[in-house]
Amino acid sequence: MSLIVKIKKQLDNFMLSVDMELTDEIVSVIGMSGSGKSMTLKCIAGIETPDTGFISLNDRVLYDSKNRINLHPGKRRVGYLFQDYALFPTMTVMENICIAMGHRDEKKVKVWLKRYGLDGMADTYPDHLSGGQRQRVAMLRMLAAKPECILLDEPFSALDEHVKRSMESELMEMLSDFHNPVIFVSHNRDEVYRLAERIGSIESGMLSAVRDKKDFFMRPMSVEQALLVGCNNISQVKWQDKHHVLAVEWDSVFEVTDEQIEQLAMDTDNISHIGVFPQDIIISASKAKSVLAYNNKNIIRIKDYKIVEELKTWEVSCELNNDSTIYANLPKHTEANMLSKNINDELYIKKFYLLG
Numbered sequence: 001m002s003l004i005v006k007i008k009k010q011l012d013n014f015m016l017s018v019d020m021e022l023t024d025e026i027v028s029v030i031g032m033s034g035s036g037k038s039m040t041l042k043c044i045a046g047i048e049t050p051d052t053g054f055i056s057l058n059d060r061v062l063y064d065s066k067n068r069i070n071l072h073p074g075k076r077r078v079g080y081l082f083q084d085y086a087l088f089p090t091m092t093v094m095e096n097i098c099i100a101m102g103h104r105d106e107k108k109v110k111v112w113l114k115r116y117g118l119d120g121m122a123d124t125y126p127d128h129l130s131g132g133q134r135q136r137v138a139m140l141r142m143l144a145a146k147p148e149c150i151l152l153d154e155p156f157s158a159l160d161e162h163v164k165r166s167m168e169s170e171l172m173e174m175l176s177d178f179h180n181p182v183i184f185v186s187h188n189r190d191e192v193y194r195l196a197e198r199i200g201s202i203e204s205g206m207l208s209a210v211r212d213k214k215d216f217f218m219r220p221m222s223v224e225q226a227l228l229v230g231c232n233n234i235s236q237v238k239w240q241d242k243h244h245v246l247a248v249e250w251d252s253v254f255e256v257t258d259e260q261i262e263q264l265a266m267d268t269d270n271i272s273h274i275g276v277f278p279q280d281i282i283i284s285a286s287k288a289k290s291v292l293a294y295n296n297k298n299i300i301r302i303k304d305y306k307i308v309e310e311l312k313t314w315e316v317s318c319e320l321n322n323d324s325t326i327y328a329n330l331p332k333h334t335e336a337n338m339l340s341k342n343i344n345d346e347l348y349i350k351k352f353y354l355l356g
């Protein structure tokens with residue numbers, strides 16, 4: 001079971017370049033808005049045509065610019081689930097699914113409908129279904145066509161928050177019998193972390209190496225990857241010597257260990273920025289002693305701060321002398337009044353990432 005995609009396509013403002021190989025697994029493609037995620041899926045599905053390259057699915061060539069092969073979308077055996085489901089509005093649920101099967105097997109469809117909470121809805125038209133029901137029909141229709149690969153483009157974005165989670169587990173259940181490649185595009189970090197096994201990001205038009213999801217989330221390597229995984233405190237750096245970098249925007253020196261250098265996937269010359277997750281910042285004075293071992297390194301001095309109550313955390317936005325801002329997160333169980341008493345004028349950085 002494999003999907004090989006090696007394509008280039010000139011878009012309005014940049015060249016999209018994708019080189020990836022999937023087996024029986026769920027890979028998530030993430031990236032900023034407009035980075036080319038949907039275009040990548042459309043090229044695989046055959047709705048858009050790359051300028052050059054090659055796409056194959058289980059050894060069937062879907063697209064090959066050199067040999068002028070460009071299979072019609074209907075012949076690719078690629079299931080594509082859009083954000084807006086695109087059911088045929090003038091067909092009932094039964095008809096929508098049967099047309100994808102290529103034949104009418106009402107008995108089988110009724111079993112599927114029952115299994116996915118759509119019992120008695122065979123004769124209903126899409127207009128009369130809720131968002132979650134339409135989503136289930138679209139998923140069943142996609143699977144009824146027996147695809148050899150599935151592309152999911154923001155499949156839950158049109159659903160209410162409480163429906164999203166149940167649709168997500170239903171989708172995972174449906175996919176548990178699907179031993180073929182799946183590509184999943186979503187803006188929602190939690191969703192990506194739960195569903196995907198590996199992740200790749202599109203940065204400046206280029207798909208990065210597709211990495212294990214834990215590694216991707218815990219060890220961002222570039223500024224874009226850092227922002228995508230929530231490591232949103234970023235500063236440019238200048239090397240002072242082999243073990244020290246100056247974070248320019250924060251006017252602070254950070255000590256780089258040999259271990260960090262060994263773990264780098266790039267040359268230290270290519271390090272341009274430093275990134276810190278909001279949860280890796282210690283802001284309370286009571287903890288200061290334990291971190292004094294940092295010996296005046298990995299400390300950022302602040303001028304002022306504001307505390308904003310978020311749903312799950314306290315967000316502390318700290319203003320620096322040069323007016324830049326650093327965000328720290330504290331668990332919700334920290335009392336707000338304790339918080340304000342304990343904040344001093346220094347932030348202690350527990351962990352930071354060197355970014356290229």
Ligand SMILES: Nc1ncnc2c1ncn2[C@@H]1O[C@H](COP(=O)(O)OP(=O)(O)OP(=O)(O)O)[C@@H](O)[C@H]1O
Nearest residue numbers: 010011012013031032033034035036037038039040
């Ligand atoms: N047919 C086309 N020809 C050239 N460029 C296009 C075409 N369609 C879209 N684009 C451009 O391609 C870029 C990528 O669009 P795409 O929809 O793939 O982004 P995306 O990463 O899916 O964004 P979002 O997360 O906002 O959905 C956009 O800048 C868009 O203007």
